[in-house]
Amino acid sequence: MQFHATAGCLIGVRRFSTQFFYVWIIQFTAFLMTLRRKNIAPHNPLVVTYGVMLTAGFLVSTHDHVTHGCWLTVQTLAHASAVLRLGLRLNKYVLWGGFAVLTHVCRPLVAITDGEPLGPRVALWLASTACVAIIGKRKIDRDCAAAQQSKAS
Numbered sequence: 001m002q003f004h005a006t007a008g009c010l011i012g013v014r015r016f017s018t019q020f021f022y023v024w025i026i027q028f029t030a031f032l033m034t035l036r037r038k039n040i041a042p043h044n045p046l047v048v049t050y051g052v053m054l055t056a057g058f059l060v061s062t063h064d065h066v067t068h069g070c071w072l073t074v075q076t077l078a079h080a081s082a083v084l085r086l087g088l089r090l091n092k093y094v095l096w097g098g099f100a101v102l103t104h105v106c107r108p109l110v111a112i113t114d115g116e117p118l119g120p121r122v123a124l125w126l127a128s129t130a131c132v133a134i135i136g137k138r139k140i141d142r143d144c145a146a147a148q149q150s151k152a153s
Contacts, residue, residue, distance in 0.1 A: 001054045003085075006096065007078035008061050010103045011110055013068045021057035028053060069111040072121045077103070079128030087135045 005022050029050055035041040065071040081099060084090040103110065112121065 001058060003082045004058065004061070004074065004078040007074050007081060007099075008065065010077065010096075010099055011065070011070050011074050013064045013070065015064050015068075018057075018061040018064045021060050025053045025057050069113075072112065072118075072125050073110050076121070076125045076128045079125070079132045083128065083131045083135060086139075087131065 005025075008018055009022065032041070032046045032049060036043060036046055061074075062071065065074045077099060081095055084095050085092060112118065
């Protein structure tokens with residue numbers, strides 16, 4: 001979700017609902033963690049609340065991105081950043097600095113225009129989605145192997 005939020009901020013649609021949700025999630029999460037740290041609230045309801053906030057933010061931002069014709073671009077950018085950061089361990093400052101320059105230079109190509117063939121954008125999105133799925137599967141496999149090894153010892 002953080003990769004999608006950052007990619008959405010870099011693309012920057014001209015509505016404030018997306019940015020409002022990002023700020024709301026960040027600020028309210030800090031408040032929830034303060035409640036947890038002071039033992040005022042239990043862990044599980046806070047995790048559920050955080051999940052609901054992330055889902056609401058993702059739905060609002062997805063609506064904004066679809067409305068403005070940049071959904072494929074945001075998704076592809078988010079997936080590519082996840083692959084570079086999680087899969088290839090690229091430094092986060094290099095990653096986001098590079099993507100900031102890329103989105104600035106390629107600003108006219110962000111939104112899909114009428115009559116533009118979608119094939120290349122869909123192919124990039126599918127490739128980036130497949131790469132994220134592969135990285136996720138490897139992490140799950142490693143975690144399962146570690147859990148089995150922990151049980152064995």
